[in-house]
Amino acid sequence: MVTINDIAKLAGVAKSTVSRYLNGGSVSRRTKETLDRIIKETEYVPNTFAQSLKVKQSNLIGIIIPRLNSYATNEILQSVDRCLREKSYQLLIVNTDQDVEREVENLYALSRQKVAGIILLATDVTRAHKEAMEKIGIPVLLLGQRSDATYAIVHEEEEAGAAMGRHALRLGHKKILYLGVTEKDESVGVLRKKGVMDVLKNAEGIDVQEEEVDFNFDITFRFLKEYLKDRVETYILCATDNIALAAYKASITLGRKVPEDVSISGFGGYSITDLVTPSITTVRYAYKEMGRIAAENLLRLLQGEEIPKKIALSGEFLPKESTKAL
Amino acid sequence: MVTINDIAKLAGVAKSTVSRYLNGGSVSRRTKETLDRIIKETEYVPNTFAQSLKVKQSNLIGIIIPRLNSYATNEILQSVDRCLREKSYQLLIVNTDQDVEREVENLYALSRQKVAGIILLATDVTRAHKEAMEKIGIPVLLLGQRSDATYAIVHEEEEAGAAMGRHALRLGHKKILYLGVTEKDESVGVLRKKGVMDVLKNAEGIDVQEEEVDFNFDITFRFLKEYLKDRVETYILCATDNIALAAYKASITLGRKVPEDVSISGFGGYSITDLVTPSITTVRYAYKEMGRIAAENLLRLLQGEEIPKKIALSGEFLPKESTKAL
DNA sequence: ATGAAAGCGCTAACAC
DNA sequence: GTGTTAGCGCTTTCAT
Numbered sequence: 230m231v232t233i234n235d236i237a238k239l240a241g242v243a244k245s246t247v248s249r250y251l252n253g254g255s256v257s258r259r260t261k262e263t264l265d266r267i268i269k270e271t272e273y274v275p276n277t278f279a280q281s282l283k284v285k286q287s288n289l290i291g292i293i294i295p296r297l298n299s300y301a302t303n304e305i306l307q308s309v310d311r312c313l314r315e316k317s318y319q320l321l322i323v324n325t326d327q328d329v330e331r332e333v334e335n336l337y338a339l340s341r342q343k344v345a346g347i348i349l350l351a352t353d354v355t356r357a358h359k360e361a362m363e364k365i366g367i368p369v370l371l372l373g374q375r376s377d378a379t380y381a382i383v384h385e386e387e388e389a390g391a392a393m394g395r396h397a398l399r400l401g402h403k404k405i406l407y408l409g410v411t412e413k414d415e416s417v418g419v420l421r422k423k424g425v426m427d428v429l430k431n432a433e434g435i436d437v438q439e440e441e442v443d444f445n446f447d448i449t450f451r452f453l454k455e456y457l458k459d460r461v462e463t464y465i466l467c468a469t470d471n472i473a474l475a476a477y478k479a480s481i482t483l484g485r486k487v488p489e490d491v492s493i494s495g496f497g498g499y500s501i502t503d504l505v506t507p508s509i510t511t512v513r514y515a516y517k518e519m520g521r522i523a524a525e526n527l528l529r530l531l532q533g534e535e536i537p538k539k540i541a542l543s544g545e546f547l548p549k550e551s552t553k554a555l
Numbered sequence: 556m557v558t559i560n561d562i563a564k565l566a567g568v569a570k571s572t573v574s575r576y577l578n579g580g581s582v583s584r585r586t587k588e589t590l591d592r593i594i595k596e597t598e599y600v601p602n603t604f605a606q607s608l609k610v611k612q613s614n615l616i617g618i619i620i621p622r623l624n625s626y627a628t629n630e631i632l633q634s635v636d637r638c639l640r641e642k643s644y645q646l647l648i649v650n651t652d653q654d655v656e657r658e659v660e661n662l663y664a665l666s667r668q669k670v671a672g673i674i675l676l677a678t679d680v681t682r683a684h685k686e687a688m689e690k691i692g693i694p695v696l697l698l699g700q701r702s703d704a705t706y707a708i709v710h711e712e713e714e715a716g717a718a719m720g721r722h723a724l725r726l727g728h729k730k731i732l733y734l735g736v737t738e739k740d741e742s743v744g745v746l747r748k749k750g751v752m753d754v755l756k757n758a759e760g761i762d763v764q765e766e767e768v769d770f771n772f773d774i775t776f777r778f779l780k781e782y783l784k785d786r787v788e789t790y791i792l793c794a795t796d797n798i799a800l801a802a803y804k805a806s807i808t809l810g811r812k813v814p815e816d817v818s819i820s821g822f823g824g825y826s827i828t829d830l831v832t833p834s835i836t837t838v839r840y841a842y843k844e845m846g847r848i849a850a851e852n853l854l855r856l857l858q859g860e861e862i863p864k865k866i867a868l869s870g871e872f873l874p875k876e877s878t879k880a881l
Numbered sequence: 882a883t884g885a886a887a888g889c890g891c892t893a894a895c896a897c
Numbered sequence: 898g899t900g901t902t903a904g905c906g907c908t909t910t911c912a913t
Contacts, residue, residue: 230890243899246899251892255898277667278890279608281891284892322648446830560906560907569883571910575882605905608908
């Protein structure tokens, strides 16, 4: 293995000169040329451990995600990754398998690894989270959930909910079933629902029923196969695309036609909503953009620049085949 | 930041003793107890950079993947990750965005990061790959493609293909359309097809047509919307679930019923094949198991144990609603 | 069982 | 612009 020392000897300079050359310090034209050549010939690459040991920081950015097999996660990962790579940062992905405790553990674990910054796809920001963020002293960027504890990038949930609510009204539906999720999830469980409900409840002669279901397709599908049997609503407004998919499949199973007998919509803009027939009305969230902004802003933060505490991204309402006028 | 030196001083021993304690060397009962206590109190954690700098290796395992947004990739990632975490290894995920050159680059990049081993979700194993693997001197495990260059874990492609071919025959179909992919992909493009074709071509009175399409849903869907217009086959045997999905959506668009007018099947066992209606006949590949075996075997290799050069995993044939007897 | 000392490859003061 | 020097925090002989 070739080290900075070897290079220095071969070039007949001190290793500090080589180091300066490497880190963009000032070196004479001639030295630069020799070094250019020698480093190329020897295929020298600096030892990242020695570097990191010295500067007490790495070029690693940690990202904590709840699960690997989610469309949203993947979109975000991909764009964060792409963005960081351009700036020659490495993404260290840690998956918590939906275990909130492990989010906190990993905050500490990543700080031990001396990551320069952390992106956290948050589900719920607890006291333990805040404590960890304070303690480790590394910039943390939250994605998907609001919290005044640190910087956050979120989706415009209320706006999206309202758009979908208006859509249902516009199509003339009077009996509407809302399938939501736990209110522990501030973004999806509370705000998204609020957006929908504010619109529906302010309208005349609308009958809204509400039910809480699970994020998981299988669980929700099994539940809905029974639950939907004696429902009479003509529009099922689902809090996520996965739930919409389950509602769709359950409706079909019960012999109802979509959208002829019942309209169904989701939220998220997962690509699968386009693959099924009929395609599913949804709001596409700006996952890619969220990832890009997260990466860019985190890097800015690392350079000591100021960035906004909170950014909210608008989604795009996409009416498709699964909803039609009554 | 608390270092091994601090611990040594607090305990009144030499830092080499602390190091021995940390690495399971022999220390007296008493020393052990003091150290236990002090390390707990100070919340000391070793600096991984200093460690790695010294031992010239890290607890990182690199995994090179073609894309982040694929079902197969995610299943594998998840189980590899879980498995490695148990053994306190860290997974370093690098995404190449389907760029074969970047696979090679990253082989080198990971070796610079001193990863202990590399798992490569291969698409095509070129000369450059082999050269890189040799040069870096780090164990590499191939997933999904055969190559005598190093260890490999693959799916039983021919077996799976044959199972599906037999299924089509069993249902009495005579006119069959095979939608395959490029033969550059040895596993899917060559072997999987061979499995299917060997069965179909050996049967009596079977008319098999063959067409090459893309892995990508959108591209293939657009193509099939036209292509399928004047096809008369009653069974479309697709090389992947994504292609099956595209074929399904194109058929629907053209006013044909699945499976009444035409049967469709895929390969892969993506969860989406269950979400759509009708659910799609497929062969489920053992992605989770592949990931687990990959992780376990790579670790074995690192301990100097022997592991088989090639492992082939059988898939599970899953007949569903999208195929029916003629 | 323990300690002293050397050194992994690098960066950054500082002096020239 | 360049060289000297002193560590960063750790592991690992080698004595004792």
